[in-house]
Amino acid sequence: MARFWVCLAGAGFFLALLVLHSRFCGSPVLRKFAFQISWRTKEIPYRLDVGWPKHSEYFTGATFCVAIDSLSGLVYIAQRGDNIPKVLVFTEDGYFLRSWNYTVDTPHGIFAASTLHEQSVWITDVGSDFMMLWLHGERGTGPAKFNIPHSVTVDSSGRVWVADRGNKRIQVFDKDTGEWLGAWNNCFTEEGPSSVRFTPDGKYVIVAQLNLSRLLLVAAPPVGSIGNCSVIGTIQLADQVLPHLLDVSGKTGAIYVAEIGAKQVQKYVPMNSYFPSFGS
Template sequence: MARFWVCLAGAGFFLGFLVLHSRLCGSPVLRKFAFQISWRTKEIPYRLDVDWPKHSEYFTGATFCVAIDSLSGLVYIAQRGDNIPKVLVFTEDGYFLRSWNYTVDTPHGIFAASTLHEQSVWITDVGSGSYGHTIKKYNSFGDLVQVLGTPGKKGTSLNPLQFDNPAELYVDDTGDIYIVDGDGGLNNRLIKLSQDFMMLWLHGERGTGPAKFNIPHSVTLDSSGRVWVADRGNKRIQVFDKDTGEWLGAWDNCFTEEGPSSVRFTPDGKYVIVAQLNLSRLLLAAAPPVGSIGNCSVISTIQLADQVLPHLLDVSGKTGAIYVAEIGAKQVQKYVPMNSYFPSFGS
Protein backbone atom coordinates (compact mmCIF):
# COMPACT_ATOMS: atom_id res chain seq x y z
CA MET A 1 0.00 0.00 0.00
CA ALA A 2 2.83 2.40 0.81
CA ARG A 3 4.37 1.74 -2.60
CA PHE A 4 1.03 2.61 -4.23
CA TRP A 5 0.83 5.99 -2.53
CA VAL A 6 4.46 6.75 -3.38
CA CYS A 7 3.80 5.98 -7.06
CA LEU A 8 0.63 8.04 -7.05
CA ALA A 9 2.41 11.02 -5.51
CA GLY A 10 5.24 10.68 -7.99
CA ALA A 11 2.84 10.66 -10.94
CA GLY A 12 1.07 13.75 -9.61
CA PHE A 13 4.39 15.53 -9.16
CA PHE A 14 5.44 14.63 -12.70
CA LEU A 15 2.21 15.92 -14.26
CA GLY A 16 2.37 19.10 -12.21
CA PHE A 17 5.97 19.63 -13.34
CA LEU A 18 4.96 19.26 -17.00
CA VAL A 19 2.18 21.85 -16.69
CA LEU A 20 4.40 24.31 -14.82
CA HIS A 21 7.29 23.85 -17.23
CA SER A 22 5.07 24.33 -20.27
CA ARG A 23 3.67 27.59 -18.90
CA LEU A 24 7.04 28.99 -17.90
CA CYS A 25 9.29 27.69 -20.65
CA GLY A 26 6.93 27.57 -23.61
CA SER A 27 7.94 24.11 -24.90
CA PRO A 28 5.39 23.33 -27.64
CA VAL A 29 5.44 19.58 -26.93
CA LEU A 30 4.92 20.02 -23.20
CA ARG A 31 2.44 22.84 -23.78
CA LYS A 32 0.31 20.58 -25.95
CA PHE A 33 0.39 17.87 -23.28
CA ALA A 34 -0.58 20.37 -20.61
CA PHE A 35 -3.46 21.60 -22.75
CA GLN A 36 -4.74 18.06 -23.09
CA ILE A 37 -4.76 17.73 -19.32
CA SER A 38 -6.78 20.95 -19.01
CA TRP A 39 -9.24 19.78 -21.64
CA ARG A 40 -9.71 16.37 -20.10
CA THR A 41 -10.36 17.82 -16.67
CA LYS A 42 -13.06 19.97 -18.29
CA GLU A 43 -11.78 23.30 -17.04
CA ILE A 44 -14.00 26.12 -18.22
CA PRO A 45 -11.82 29.06 -19.32
CA TYR A 46 -14.70 31.55 -19.70
CA ARG A 47 -17.92 32.43 -17.94
CA LEU A 48 -20.98 34.11 -19.39
CA ASP A 49 -21.47 37.71 -18.26
CA VAL A 50 -25.21 37.58 -17.62
CA ASP A 51 -25.32 41.33 -16.92
CA TRP A 52 -24.11 42.31 -20.41
CA PRO A 53 -25.58 44.39 -21.87
CA LYS A 54 -27.49 46.37 -19.27
CA HIS A 55 -30.49 46.73 -21.60
CA SER A 56 -30.94 43.96 -24.18
CA GLU A 57 -34.11 45.51 -25.59
CA TYR A 58 -31.97 47.45 -28.05
CA PHE A 59 -31.45 44.19 -29.98
CA THR A 60 -34.35 44.42 -32.41
CA GLY A 61 -33.00 42.46 -35.40
CA ALA A 62 -30.73 39.57 -36.31
CA THR A 63 -27.31 40.41 -34.86
CA PHE A 64 -24.77 39.38 -37.50
CA CYS A 65 -21.49 40.86 -36.29
CA VAL A 66 -19.68 42.64 -33.46
CA ALA A 67 -16.45 44.65 -33.25
CA ILE A 68 -14.51 45.85 -30.23
CA ASP A 69 -12.63 49.15 -30.22
CA SER A 70 -10.39 48.41 -27.26
CA LEU A 71 -8.72 51.81 -27.45
CA SER A 72 -11.98 53.64 -26.74
CA GLY A 73 -13.75 50.82 -24.91
CA LEU A 74 -16.64 50.70 -27.39
CA VAL A 75 -18.59 47.74 -28.77
CA TYR A 76 -20.17 48.06 -32.23
CA ILE A 77 -22.95 45.66 -33.22
CA ALA A 78 -24.58 45.45 -36.64
CA GLN A 79 -28.03 43.91 -37.05
CA ARG A 80 -30.44 43.26 -39.89
CA GLY A 81 -34.12 44.07 -40.15
CA ASP A 82 -36.61 46.56 -41.55
CA ASN A 83 -37.00 49.99 -39.99
CA ILE A 84 -34.52 49.35 -37.19
CA PRO A 85 -31.14 50.87 -36.30
CA LYS A 86 -28.50 48.89 -38.19
CA VAL A 87 -25.60 49.75 -35.86
CA LEU A 88 -25.70 49.80 -32.06
CA VAL A 89 -22.91 51.21 -29.90
CA PHE A 90 -22.33 50.02 -26.33
CA THR A 91 -19.56 50.40 -23.81
CA GLU A 92 -17.61 47.31 -22.78
CA ASP A 93 -19.40 47.65 -19.43
CA GLY A 94 -22.72 47.15 -21.23
CA TYR A 95 -24.19 50.65 -21.33
CA PHE A 96 -25.99 51.70 -24.51
CA LEU A 97 -24.62 54.90 -26.07
CA ARG A 98 -26.20 55.46 -29.48
CA SER A 99 -27.31 53.90 -32.75
CA TRP A 100 -27.19 54.79 -36.44
CA ASN A 101 -28.65 53.59 -39.68
CA TYR A 102 -27.01 55.67 -42.39
CA THR A 103 -26.18 54.06 -45.74
CA VAL A 104 -26.17 50.53 -44.29
CA ASP A 105 -28.32 48.07 -46.20
CA THR A 106 -27.53 44.50 -45.12
CA PRO A 107 -24.50 44.29 -42.81
CA HIS A 108 -22.49 41.10 -42.63
CA GLY A 109 -19.10 41.84 -41.03
CA ILE A 110 -17.78 44.73 -38.95
CA PHE A 111 -14.34 45.85 -37.78
CA ALA A 112 -13.23 48.69 -35.51
CA ALA A 113 -9.82 50.24 -36.24
CA SER A 114 -8.71 53.11 -34.05
CA THR A 115 -5.60 55.16 -33.47
CA LEU A 116 -4.95 58.07 -31.14
CA HIS A 117 -6.01 60.36 -33.99
CA GLU A 118 -8.92 58.50 -35.60
CA GLN A 119 -11.73 56.13 -34.70
CA SER A 120 -13.13 54.18 -37.63
CA VAL A 121 -15.68 51.42 -38.17
CA TRP A 122 -15.69 49.27 -41.31
CA ILE A 123 -18.80 47.36 -42.42
CA THR A 124 -19.20 44.81 -45.21
CA ASP A 125 -22.58 45.27 -46.88
CA VAL A 126 -24.05 42.32 -48.78
CA GLY A 127 -27.35 43.99 -49.66
CA SER A 128 -28.81 44.18 -53.16
CA GLY A 129 -29.78 47.86 -52.91
CA SER A 130 -27.87 50.98 -53.88
CA TYR A 131 -25.46 50.57 -50.93
CA GLY A 132 -24.91 46.84 -51.37
CA HIS A 133 -21.83 44.87 -52.44
CA THR A 134 -19.51 47.37 -50.81
CA ILE A 135 -17.24 47.85 -47.83
CA LYS A 136 -17.80 51.14 -46.06
CA LYS A 137 -15.74 53.09 -43.57
CA TYR A 138 -17.49 55.25 -40.96
CA ASN A 139 -16.41 57.39 -38.07
CA SER A 140 -17.60 56.39 -34.60
CA PHE A 141 -20.79 58.47 -34.99
CA GLY A 142 -21.88 56.84 -38.25
CA ASP A 143 -20.71 59.45 -40.76
CA LEU A 144 -19.68 57.79 -44.02
CA VAL A 145 -16.00 58.36 -44.78
CA GLN A 146 -15.05 55.91 -47.56
CA VAL A 147 -16.66 53.35 -49.88
CA LEU A 148 -14.79 50.40 -51.40
CA GLY A 149 -16.35 48.58 -54.30
CA THR A 150 -19.03 49.56 -56.79
CA PRO A 151 -22.25 50.46 -54.91
CA GLY A 152 -25.21 48.34 -55.96
CA LYS A 153 -23.21 46.25 -58.46
CA LYS A 154 -21.77 42.87 -57.68
CA GLY A 155 -18.83 41.63 -59.69
CA THR A 156 -15.36 40.15 -59.91
CA SER A 157 -13.42 43.15 -61.18
CA LEU A 158 -10.30 44.40 -59.40
CA ASN A 159 -10.08 47.62 -61.42
CA PRO A 160 -12.54 49.07 -60.67
CA LEU A 161 -12.91 47.09 -57.47
CA GLN A 162 -16.08 45.06 -57.14
CA PHE A 163 -17.35 42.66 -54.49
CA ASP A 164 -20.07 40.05 -54.22
CA ASN A 165 -21.13 39.27 -50.65
CA PRO A 166 -17.93 40.45 -48.91
CA ALA A 167 -17.92 38.59 -45.61
CA GLU A 168 -15.42 40.32 -43.33
CA LEU A 169 -12.26 42.42 -43.22
CA TYR A 170 -9.34 43.08 -40.89
CA VAL A 171 -7.27 46.29 -40.75
CA ASP A 172 -3.78 45.93 -39.27
CA ASP A 173 -1.77 48.52 -37.37
CA THR A 174 -0.18 49.87 -40.57
CA GLY A 175 -3.56 50.47 -42.20
CA ASP A 176 -3.33 47.55 -44.64
CA ILE A 177 -6.67 45.85 -45.27
CA TYR A 178 -7.39 42.11 -45.56
CA ILE A 179 -10.75 41.22 -47.13
CA VAL A 180 -12.54 37.89 -47.51
CA ASP A 181 -14.97 38.30 -50.40
CA GLY A 182 -17.17 35.29 -50.70
CA ASP A 183 -20.13 34.54 -48.45
CA GLY A 184 -21.61 32.78 -51.46
CA GLY A 185 -21.92 34.55 -54.80
CA LEU A 186 -19.35 35.09 -57.52
CA ASN A 187 -16.14 35.39 -55.53
CA ASN A 188 -14.10 33.18 -53.25
CA ARG A 189 -11.04 35.29 -52.59
CA LEU A 190 -8.69 36.85 -50.08
CA ILE A 191 -7.50 40.35 -50.97
CA LYS A 192 -4.84 42.50 -49.37
CA LEU A 193 -5.04 46.26 -50.01
CA SER A 194 -2.67 48.99 -48.87
CA GLN A 195 -3.99 51.84 -46.74
CA ASP A 196 -4.45 53.86 -49.95
CA PHE A 197 -6.40 50.92 -51.47
CA MET A 198 -3.75 49.61 -53.87
CA MET A 199 -3.76 45.87 -54.54
CA LEU A 200 -0.85 44.16 -52.76
CA TRP A 201 -1.68 40.50 -53.28
CA LEU A 202 -4.61 38.23 -54.00
CA HIS A 203 -5.75 34.62 -53.73
CA GLY A 204 -8.92 34.37 -55.71
CA GLU A 205 -10.01 30.99 -56.94
CA ARG A 206 -12.75 28.62 -55.84
CA GLY A 207 -11.52 25.13 -54.99
CA THR A 208 -10.30 22.75 -52.34
CA GLY A 209 -6.54 22.98 -52.82
CA PRO A 210 -4.08 25.24 -50.99
CA ALA A 211 -4.93 28.96 -51.24
CA LYS A 212 -8.31 28.18 -52.79
CA PHE A 213 -11.59 28.85 -51.03
CA ASN A 214 -15.19 27.84 -50.65
CA ILE A 215 -16.95 30.60 -48.70
CA PRO A 216 -14.07 32.42 -46.99
CA HIS A 217 -16.03 33.84 -44.08
CA SER A 218 -13.70 35.44 -41.52
CA VAL A 219 -10.15 36.82 -41.45
CA THR A 220 -7.73 37.89 -38.73
CA LEU A 221 -4.01 38.38 -38.08
CA ASP A 222 -1.76 37.02 -35.34
CA SER A 223 1.22 38.71 -33.72
CA SER A 224 3.63 36.68 -35.88
CA GLY A 225 2.49 38.25 -39.14
CA ARG A 226 0.22 35.44 -40.30
CA VAL A 227 -3.22 35.83 -41.89
CA TRP A 228 -5.86 33.33 -40.74
CA VAL A 229 -8.94 32.70 -42.89
CA ALA A 230 -12.01 30.70 -41.88
CA ASP A 231 -12.58 28.74 -45.10
CA ARG A 232 -16.05 27.71 -44.06
CA GLY A 233 -17.21 25.63 -47.03
CA ASN A 234 -13.96 23.64 -47.06
CA LYS A 235 -14.17 23.00 -43.30
CA ARG A 236 -10.74 24.42 -42.54
CA ILE A 237 -8.69 27.43 -41.54
CA GLN A 238 -6.00 28.50 -44.01
CA VAL A 239 -2.92 30.52 -43.01
CA PHE A 240 -0.85 32.93 -45.11
CA ASP A 241 2.17 35.19 -44.72
CA LYS A 242 0.86 38.74 -44.43
CA ASP A 243 3.70 40.32 -46.40
CA THR A 244 4.04 37.93 -49.34
CA GLY A 245 0.70 36.13 -49.35
CA GLU A 246 2.53 32.79 -49.27
CA TRP A 247 0.38 29.84 -48.19
CA LEU A 248 1.73 28.49 -44.89
CA GLY A 249 -0.65 25.68 -44.04
CA ALA A 250 -4.16 24.73 -43.00
CA TRP A 251 -6.13 23.29 -40.09
CA ASP A 252 -8.87 20.86 -40.98
CA ASN A 253 -8.73 18.18 -38.29
CA CYS A 254 -10.91 20.19 -35.85
CA PHE A 255 -13.74 20.79 -38.31
CA THR A 256 -14.97 17.39 -39.46
CA GLU A 257 -18.56 18.18 -38.43
CA GLU A 258 -18.77 21.78 -39.60
CA GLY A 259 -16.49 24.49 -40.91
CA PRO A 260 -15.48 27.58 -38.94
CA SER A 261 -17.57 30.72 -39.30
CA SER A 262 -15.31 33.09 -37.30
CA VAL A 263 -11.69 33.19 -36.13
CA ARG A 264 -9.92 35.46 -33.62
CA PHE A 265 -6.96 35.37 -31.19
CA THR A 266 -6.77 36.02 -27.48
CA PRO A 267 -4.77 39.18 -26.65
CA ASP A 268 -1.73 37.19 -25.51
CA GLY A 269 -1.68 35.34 -28.85
CA LYS A 270 -1.66 31.92 -27.21
CA TYR A 271 -5.13 30.76 -28.23
CA VAL A 272 -7.34 30.75 -31.31
CA ILE A 273 -11.08 31.24 -30.77
CA VAL A 274 -13.34 29.75 -33.43
CA ALA A 275 -17.12 29.85 -33.85
CA GLN A 276 -19.09 27.07 -35.52
CA LEU A 277 -22.44 28.43 -36.60
CA ASN A 278 -24.81 25.48 -36.93
CA LEU A 279 -23.25 23.56 -34.05
CA SER A 280 -23.75 26.62 -31.80
CA ARG A 281 -20.27 26.07 -30.44
CA LEU A 282 -17.07 27.98 -29.68
CA LEU A 283 -13.68 26.27 -29.78
CA LEU A 284 -10.53 27.33 -27.94
CA ALA A 285 -7.43 25.97 -29.70
CA ALA A 286 -3.70 26.29 -29.02
CA ALA A 287 -2.02 28.81 -31.33
CA PRO A 288 0.97 27.29 -33.15
CA PRO A 289 4.52 28.54 -32.60
CA VAL A 290 6.26 30.73 -35.16
CA GLY A 291 7.32 28.78 -38.23
CA SER A 292 4.93 25.86 -37.84
CA ILE A 293 1.19 25.68 -38.42
CA GLY A 294 0.85 22.03 -37.41
CA ASN A 295 -2.55 20.62 -36.54
CA CYS A 296 -5.42 22.12 -34.61
CA SER A 297 -5.41 21.15 -30.93
CA VAL A 298 -8.67 21.97 -29.14
CA ILE A 299 -8.19 22.94 -25.51
CA SER A 300 -11.78 23.58 -24.52
CA THR A 301 -15.23 24.17 -25.97
CA ILE A 302 -18.13 26.41 -25.04
CA GLN A 303 -21.38 24.77 -26.03
CA LEU A 304 -24.16 27.30 -26.56
CA ALA A 305 -27.87 26.52 -26.58
CA ASP A 306 -29.40 24.97 -29.69
CA GLN A 307 -30.19 27.41 -32.50
CA VAL A 308 -28.18 30.25 -30.95
CA LEU A 309 -26.08 30.26 -34.15
CA PRO A 310 -22.87 32.19 -33.38
CA HIS A 311 -22.04 33.97 -36.63
CA LEU A 312 -19.06 36.28 -36.05
CA LEU A 313 -17.19 37.20 -32.89
CA ASP A 314 -14.55 39.59 -31.63
CA VAL A 315 -12.21 39.74 -28.63
CA SER A 316 -11.36 42.70 -26.42
CA GLY A 317 -7.69 43.55 -26.58
CA LYS A 318 -7.83 44.88 -23.01
CA THR A 319 -9.81 42.30 -21.07
CA GLY A 320 -9.77 39.26 -23.35
CA ALA A 321 -13.57 39.06 -23.21
CA ILE A 322 -15.26 37.35 -26.15
CA TYR A 323 -18.28 39.04 -27.72
CA VAL A 324 -20.40 36.70 -29.87
CA ALA A 325 -22.98 37.87 -32.42
CA GLU A 326 -25.73 35.25 -32.46
CA ILE A 327 -28.11 35.43 -35.39
CA GLY A 328 -30.41 32.71 -34.04
CA ALA A 329 -30.79 34.20 -30.58
CA LYS A 330 -30.76 37.77 -31.99
CA GLN A 331 -28.35 39.00 -29.37
CA VAL A 332 -24.69 39.52 -28.54
CA GLN A 333 -23.31 37.70 -25.52
CA LYS A 334 -20.12 38.42 -23.60
CA TYR A 335 -17.85 35.71 -22.20
CA VAL A 336 -15.32 36.79 -19.59
CA PRO A 337 -12.01 34.93 -19.11
CA MET A 338 -11.48 33.25 -15.77
CA ASN A 339 -8.63 34.62 -13.70
CA SER A 340 -7.42 31.14 -12.88
CA TYR A 341 -7.09 30.22 -16.55
CA PHE A 342 -5.88 33.55 -17.97
CA PRO A 343 -4.03 35.32 -15.13
CA SER A 344 -2.50 37.80 -17.58
CA PHE A 345 -5.78 39.34 -18.74
CA GLY A 346 -8.63 37.72 -16.82
CA SER A 347 -11.24 40.03 -15.33
Protein backbone atom coordinates in the same frame (compact mmCIF):
# COMPACT_ATOMS: atom_id res chain seq x y z
CA MET B 1 -30.40 15.90 2.85
CA ALA B 2 -31.97 18.97 4.42
CA ARG B 3 -29.39 21.18 2.70
CA PHE B 4 -30.33 19.66 -0.67
CA TRP B 5 -34.02 20.53 -0.24
CA VAL B 6 -33.14 24.06 0.91
CA CYS B 7 -31.00 24.59 -2.21
CA LEU B 8 -33.71 23.15 -4.44
CA ALA B 9 -36.35 25.41 -2.93
CA GLY B 10 -34.07 28.44 -3.33
CA ALA B 11 -33.47 27.66 -7.00
CA GLY B 12 -37.21 27.29 -7.61
CA PHE B 13 -37.91 30.58 -5.86
CA PHE B 14 -35.27 32.37 -7.97
CA LEU B 15 -36.74 30.99 -11.20
CA ALA B 16 -40.24 32.05 -10.15
CA LEU B 17 -38.97 35.59 -9.53
CA LEU B 18 -37.45 35.65 -13.02
CA VAL B 19 -40.77 34.61 -14.57
CA LEU B 20 -42.76 37.21 -12.63
CA HIS B 21 -40.23 39.96 -13.35
CA SER B 22 -40.30 39.17 -17.05
CA ARG B 23 -44.12 38.98 -17.12
CA PHE B 24 -44.89 42.19 -15.29
CA CYS B 25 -41.83 44.38 -15.91
CA GLY B 26 -41.08 43.55 -19.53
CA SER B 27 -37.59 42.42 -18.59
CA PRO B 28 -35.39 40.72 -21.21
CA VAL B 29 -33.78 38.61 -18.50
CA LEU B 30 -35.93 35.52 -19.08
CA ARG B 31 -35.32 35.54 -22.84
CA LYS B 32 -31.57 35.66 -22.28
CA PHE B 33 -31.78 33.06 -19.54
CA ALA B 34 -33.45 30.60 -21.91
CA PHE B 35 -30.52 30.83 -24.29
CA GLN B 36 -27.83 30.86 -21.61
CA ILE B 37 -28.96 28.15 -19.23
CA SER B 38 -27.76 25.29 -21.44
CA TRP B 39 -24.28 26.60 -22.13
CA ARG B 40 -21.54 24.54 -20.55
CA THR B 41 -17.76 24.52 -20.51
CA LYS B 42 -15.13 21.82 -20.39
CA GLU B 43 -11.65 22.84 -19.32
CA ILE B 44 -12.13 26.32 -20.69
CA PRO B 45 -11.10 29.50 -18.84
CA TYR B 46 -14.17 31.60 -19.69
CA ARG B 47 -17.55 32.24 -18.16
CA LEU B 48 -20.67 34.04 -19.33
CA ASP B 49 -21.16 37.64 -18.20
CA VAL B 50 -24.89 37.47 -17.43
CA GLY B 51 -25.08 41.24 -16.88
CA TRP B 52 -24.01 42.24 -20.39
CA PRO B 53 -25.53 44.29 -21.87
CA LYS B 54 -27.49 46.27 -19.32
CA HIS B 55 -30.52 46.36 -21.61
CA SER B 56 -30.94 43.83 -24.42
CA GLU B 57 -34.08 45.42 -25.86
CA TYR B 58 -31.89 47.34 -28.31
CA PHE B 59 -31.33 44.07 -30.18
CA THR B 60 -34.21 44.25 -32.65
CA GLY B 61 -32.82 42.29 -35.62
CA ALA B 62 -30.50 39.42 -36.49
CA THR B 63 -27.13 40.30 -34.94
CA PHE B 64 -24.64 39.29 -37.62
CA CYS B 65 -21.37 40.76 -36.37
CA VAL B 66 -19.55 42.50 -33.55
CA ALA B 67 -16.30 44.48 -33.35
CA ILE B 68 -14.35 45.77 -30.37
CA ASP B 69 -12.55 49.10 -30.36
CA SER B 70 -10.26 48.34 -27.43
CA LEU B 71 -8.61 51.76 -27.47
CA SER B 72 -11.94 53.53 -26.96
CA GLY B 73 -13.62 50.75 -24.97
CA LEU B 74 -16.51 50.51 -27.44
CA VAL B 75 -18.48 47.57 -28.83
CA TYR B 76 -19.99 47.94 -32.32
CA ILE B 77 -22.79 45.56 -33.31
CA ALA B 78 -24.41 45.33 -36.74
CA GLN B 79 -27.85 43.78 -37.20
CA ARG B 80 -30.15 43.06 -40.12
CA GLY B 81 -33.84 43.80 -40.40
CA ASP B 82 -36.38 46.26 -41.78
CA ASN B 83 -36.86 49.69 -40.21
CA ILE B 84 -34.35 49.12 -37.42
CA PRO B 85 -31.00 50.69 -36.48
CA LYS B 86 -28.33 48.75 -38.36
CA VAL B 87 -25.43 49.62 -36.03
CA LEU B 88 -25.53 49.69 -32.23
CA VAL B 89 -22.78 51.07 -30.00
CA PHE B 90 -22.23 49.90 -26.41
CA THR B 91 -19.48 50.37 -23.87
CA GLU B 92 -17.49 47.28 -22.93
CA ASP B 93 -19.25 47.21 -19.57
CA GLY B 94 -22.65 47.08 -21.23
CA TYR B 95 -24.09 50.59 -21.43
CA PHE B 96 -25.90 51.56 -24.64
CA LEU B 97 -24.56 54.75 -26.21
CA ARG B 98 -26.12 55.29 -29.63
CA SER B 99 -27.25 53.73 -32.89
CA TRP B 100 -27.36 54.65 -36.55
CA ASN B 101 -28.82 53.49 -39.84
CA TYR B 102 -26.95 55.60 -42.38
CA THR B 103 -25.95 54.07 -45.74
CA VAL B 104 -25.95 50.49 -44.37
CA ASP B 105 -28.19 47.98 -46.15
CA THR B 106 -27.30 44.37 -45.29
CA PRO B 107 -24.34 44.23 -42.88
CA HIS B 108 -22.35 41.00 -42.77
CA GLY B 109 -19.06 41.87 -41.06
CA ILE B 110 -17.65 44.77 -39.07
CA PHE B 111 -14.17 45.90 -38.01
CA ALA B 112 -13.26 48.73 -35.63
CA ALA B 113 -9.89 50.44 -35.29
CA SER B 114 -8.94 53.69 -33.62
CA THR B 115 -5.92 55.89 -33.16
CA LEU B 116 -5.49 58.60 -30.56
CA HIS B 117 -6.85 61.09 -33.09
CA GLU B 118 -9.51 59.21 -35.05
CA GLN B 119 -12.10 56.43 -34.73
CA SER B 120 -12.71 54.15 -37.72
CA VAL B 121 -15.40 51.52 -38.31
CA TRP B 122 -15.43 49.35 -41.43
CA ILE B 123 -18.60 47.45 -42.39
CA THR B 124 -18.96 44.68 -44.97
CA ASP B 125 -22.30 45.40 -46.62
CA VAL B 126 -23.61 42.64 -48.90
CA GLY B 127 -26.62 44.63 -50.09
CA SER B 128 -27.20 45.59 -53.71
CA ASP B 129 -25.28 48.89 -53.74
CA PHE B 130 -21.61 47.85 -53.92
CA MET B 131 -18.74 47.66 -56.42
CA MET B 132 -16.17 44.84 -56.78
CA LEU B 133 -12.71 46.43 -56.87
CA TRP B 134 -10.50 43.35 -56.88
CA LEU B 135 -10.62 39.61 -56.22
CA HIS B 136 -7.87 37.26 -55.02
CA GLY B 137 -8.00 33.47 -55.08
CA GLU B 138 -10.67 31.25 -56.56
CA ARG B 139 -13.27 28.71 -55.56
CA GLY B 140 -11.93 25.22 -54.91
CA THR B 141 -10.67 22.75 -52.33
CA GLY B 142 -6.91 22.88 -52.90
CA PRO B 143 -4.35 25.05 -51.09
CA ALA B 144 -5.09 28.80 -51.35
CA LYS B 145 -8.55 28.08 -52.79
CA PHE B 146 -11.72 28.85 -50.90
CA ASN B 147 -15.35 27.94 -50.37
CA ILE B 148 -17.18 30.63 -48.38
CA PRO B 149 -14.19 32.38 -46.75
CA HIS B 150 -15.94 33.81 -43.72
CA SER B 151 -13.51 35.51 -41.35
CA VAL B 152 -9.92 36.80 -41.39
CA THR B 153 -7.48 37.74 -38.63
CA VAL B 154 -3.73 38.37 -38.33
CA ASP B 155 -1.53 37.06 -35.51
CA SER B 156 1.48 38.77 -33.91
CA SER B 157 3.85 36.84 -36.21
CA GLY B 158 2.32 38.31 -39.35
CA ARG B 159 0.34 35.23 -40.36
CA VAL B 160 -3.10 35.68 -41.90
CA TRP B 161 -5.71 33.18 -40.71
CA VAL B 162 -8.76 32.63 -42.92
CA ALA B 163 -11.86 30.72 -41.80
CA ASP B 164 -12.57 28.72 -44.98
CA ARG B 165 -16.02 27.69 -43.82
CA GLY B 166 -17.25 25.71 -46.84
CA ASN B 167 -14.05 23.64 -46.94
CA LYS B 168 -14.19 23.02 -43.17
CA ARG B 169 -10.71 24.36 -42.49
CA ILE B 170 -8.62 27.37 -41.51
CA GLN B 171 -5.97 28.39 -44.04
CA VAL B 172 -2.87 30.39 -43.08
CA PHE B 173 -0.81 32.78 -45.22
CA ASP B 174 2.15 35.12 -44.88
CA LYS B 175 0.73 38.64 -44.71
CA ASP B 176 3.55 40.19 -46.78
CA THR B 177 4.16 37.61 -49.50
CA GLY B 178 0.82 35.79 -49.57
CA GLU B 179 2.66 32.46 -49.30
CA TRP B 180 0.43 29.58 -48.22
CA LEU B 181 1.71 28.30 -44.86
CA GLY B 182 -0.70 25.44 -44.21
CA ALA B 183 -4.21 24.58 -43.08
CA TRP B 184 -6.08 23.16 -40.11
CA ASN B 185 -8.90 20.76 -40.88
CA ASN B 186 -8.72 18.03 -38.24
CA CYS B 187 -10.78 20.10 -35.76
CA PHE B 188 -13.61 20.82 -38.18
CA THR B 189 -14.89 17.48 -39.43
CA GLU B 190 -18.47 18.24 -38.29
CA GLU B 191 -18.74 21.93 -39.16
CA GLY B 192 -16.48 24.53 -40.72
CA PRO B 193 -15.30 27.62 -38.83
CA SER B 194 -17.38 30.78 -39.24
CA SER B 195 -15.16 33.12 -37.21
CA VAL B 196 -11.56 33.14 -35.98
CA ARG B 197 -9.82 35.46 -33.49
CA PHE B 198 -6.76 35.32 -31.21
CA THR B 199 -6.70 36.05 -27.49
CA PRO B 200 -4.62 39.13 -26.56
CA ASP B 201 -1.76 37.00 -25.19
CA GLY B 202 -1.61 35.03 -28.44
CA LYS B 203 -1.94 31.68 -26.66
CA TYR B 204 -5.34 30.65 -28.01
CA VAL B 205 -7.46 30.84 -31.13
CA ILE B 206 -11.20 31.34 -30.56
CA VAL B 207 -13.30 29.73 -33.30
CA ALA B 208 -17.08 29.88 -33.82
CA GLN B 209 -18.99 27.04 -35.49
CA LEU B 210 -22.29 28.45 -36.72
CA ASN B 211 -24.60 25.46 -37.20
CA LEU B 212 -23.26 23.58 -34.17
CA SER B 213 -23.82 26.64 -31.94
CA ARG B 214 -20.37 26.07 -30.49
CA LEU B 215 -17.17 27.94 -29.67
CA LEU B 216 -13.79 26.23 -29.72
CA LEU B 217 -10.69 27.24 -27.76
CA VAL B 218 -7.70 26.07 -29.80
CA ALA B 219 -4.01 26.15 -28.84
CA ALA B 220 -2.17 28.73 -30.97
CA PRO B 221 0.96 27.39 -32.70
CA PRO B 222 4.42 28.89 -32.16
CA VAL B 223 6.29 30.76 -34.87
CA GLY B 224 7.08 28.42 -37.75
CA SER B 225 5.02 25.42 -38.73
CA ILE B 226 1.36 25.70 -37.75
CA GLY B 227 1.16 21.93 -37.10
CA ASN B 228 -2.23 20.38 -36.39
CA CYS B 229 -5.23 21.91 -34.70
CA SER B 230 -5.50 21.06 -30.98
CA VAL B 231 -8.78 21.87 -29.18
CA ILE B 232 -8.29 22.86 -25.54
CA GLY B 233 -11.97 23.27 -24.68
CA THR B 234 -15.43 24.13 -25.96
CA ILE B 235 -18.39 26.32 -25.05
CA GLN B 236 -21.61 24.63 -26.16
CA LEU B 237 -24.38 27.17 -26.66
CA ALA B 238 -28.09 26.40 -26.79
CA ASP B 239 -29.56 24.92 -29.97
CA GLN B 240 -30.18 27.42 -32.78
CA VAL B 241 -28.23 30.22 -31.10
CA LEU B 242 -26.03 30.25 -34.25
CA PRO B 243 -22.84 32.18 -33.39
CA HIS B 244 -21.97 33.98 -36.63
CA LEU B 245 -18.98 36.23 -35.93
CA LEU B 246 -17.06 37.09 -32.77
CA ASP B 247 -14.40 39.50 -31.55
CA VAL B 248 -12.04 39.64 -28.58
CA SER B 249 -11.21 42.67 -26.45
CA GLY B 250 -7.54 43.54 -26.62
CA LYS B 251 -7.68 44.96 -23.08
CA THR B 252 -9.74 42.49 -21.06
CA GLY B 253 -9.63 39.36 -23.23
CA ALA B 254 -13.45 39.18 -23.15
CA ILE B 255 -15.11 37.37 -26.06
CA TYR B 256 -18.15 38.99 -27.69
CA VAL B 257 -20.29 36.66 -29.81
CA ALA B 258 -22.88 37.81 -32.38
CA GLU B 259 -25.66 35.21 -32.43
CA ILE B 260 -28.02 35.42 -35.41
CA GLY B 261 -30.36 32.75 -34.03
CA ALA B 262 -30.74 34.27 -30.58
CA LYS B 263 -30.68 37.82 -32.03
CA GLN B 264 -28.29 39.06 -29.39
CA VAL B 265 -24.61 39.47 -28.53
CA GLN B 266 -23.22 37.69 -25.48
CA LYS B 267 -20.01 38.36 -23.60
CA TYR B 268 -17.67 35.76 -22.10
CA VAL B 269 -15.01 36.89 -19.64
CA PRO B 270 -11.80 35.16 -18.50
CA MET B 271 -12.29 33.07 -15.37
CA ASN B 272 -9.67 35.08 -13.49
CA SER B 273 -11.77 38.25 -13.75
CA TYR B 274 -14.94 39.26 -11.99
CA PHE B 275 -18.29 40.07 -13.62
CA PRO B 276 -17.72 43.76 -14.46
CA SER B 277 -21.22 44.23 -15.88
CA PHE B 278 -23.37 42.49 -13.28
CA GLY B 279 -25.41 44.58 -10.90
CA SER B 280 -23.62 47.85 -11.60
